[in-house]
Amino acid sequence: GQQLNQSPQSMFIQEGEDVSMNCTSSSIFNTWLWYKQEPGEGPVLLIALYKAGELTSNGRLTAQFGITRKDSFLNISASIPSDVGIYFCAGQGTDKLIFGTGTRLQVFP
Amino acid sequence: EAGVVQSPRYKIIEKKQPVAFWCNPISGHNTLYWYLQNLGQGPELLIRYENEEAVDDSQLPKDRFSAERLKGVDSTLKIQPAELGDSAVYLCASSPTPGVEQFFGPGTRLTVL
Numbered sequence: 049g050q051q052l053n054q055s056p057q058s059m060f061i062q063e064g065e066d067v068s069m070n071c072t073s074s075s076i077f078n079t080w081l082w083y084k085q086e087p088g089e090g091p092v093l094l095i096a097l098y099k100a101g102e103l104t105s106n107g108r109l110t111a112q113f114g115i116t117r118k119d120s121f122l123n124i125s126a127s128i129p130s131d132v133g134i135y136f137c138a139g140q141g142t143d144k145l146i147f148g149t150g151t152r153l154q155v156f157p
Numbered sequence: 158e159a160g161v162v163q164s165p166r167y168k169i170i171e172k173k174q175p176v177a178f179w180c181n182p183i184s185g186h187n188t189l190y191w192y193l194q195n196l197g198q199g200p201e202l203l204i205r206y207e208n209e210e211a212v213d214d215s216q217l218p219k220d221r222f223s224a225e226r227l228k229g230v231d232s233t234l235k236i237q238p239a240e241l242g243d244s245a246v247y248l249c250a251s252s253p254t255p256g257v258e259q260f261f262g263p264g265t266r267l268t269v270l
Contacts (some may be wrong), residue, residue, distance in 0.1 A: 051199055090161070090248050090261030091200065136199045139259075143255040144213065147199025 054137055062156050066123040069151040071137030079140040080113050080120040080140035085150075086133045094135075095122070127155050159183065161262035163249050169268045175237035182230065182251030189226060190259060191234050192248040200248050200261075201205065206232065227244045236267075244269045 052073045061067060063101045071080070079098055095106050097113035097120060104111055120137055128155035132155050137148040162181040170176050182189050187208050192200035203222070205213040208229040215225065221240070226232040236243055246266050251261040 089263050093258055096258065115176055144202055
């Protein structure tokens with residue numbers, strides 16, 4: 049099935065560093081979502097973006113809805129060990145979510 | 158408020174055997190989704206229900222997969238017979254209405270030997 053392109057595929061960073069990841073699509077989406085998935089659990093919604101150009105924050109997380117509506121970016125500032133997990137972007141057209149391939153984040157103390 | 162409940166959490170079966178997964182969505186959520194998540198990939202939609210009606214099952218391999226949501230609440234996803242390539246995590250999600258935030262369950266990890 050269709051999957052959006054996420055990069056980087058994985059990141060290994062030190063606690064306190066900032067993190068940036070992005071997601072691109074060949075299709076236009078009306079909504080961009082960012083999820084986090086921890087081992088043995090389902091994805092949990094972090095941020096939802098509803099308008100092209102929108103910049104939204106949730107604590108240390110900031111996400112942007114690209115102007116072209118074909119991409120989105122997620123930044124995590126001052127990373128902490130509990131940020132470890134897999135981050136997925138998802139684009140929503142009509143009623144269907146299309147997920148990205150994921151970015152695996154490891155944070156070392 | 159209780160989240161989406163799935164059972165079993167883990168299932169190991171031999172190929173050609175049948176298997177079933179159960180999902181109880183969040184109370185009041187009319188829309189229910191089943192996703193397949195292969196290792197190292199994002200979830201992919203298998204089927205979406207609006208109440209008891211399957212409104213999008215285009216990605217469900219209907220030769221071996223079936224699903225039902227008889228009373229518009231709980232749902233069951235079945236595979237018969239299972240193949241080695243079916244080993245994956247099967248996620249259930251629900252939302253109050255389509256196009257709104259989806260809440261995911263913990264998933265059922267299936268291993269087919």
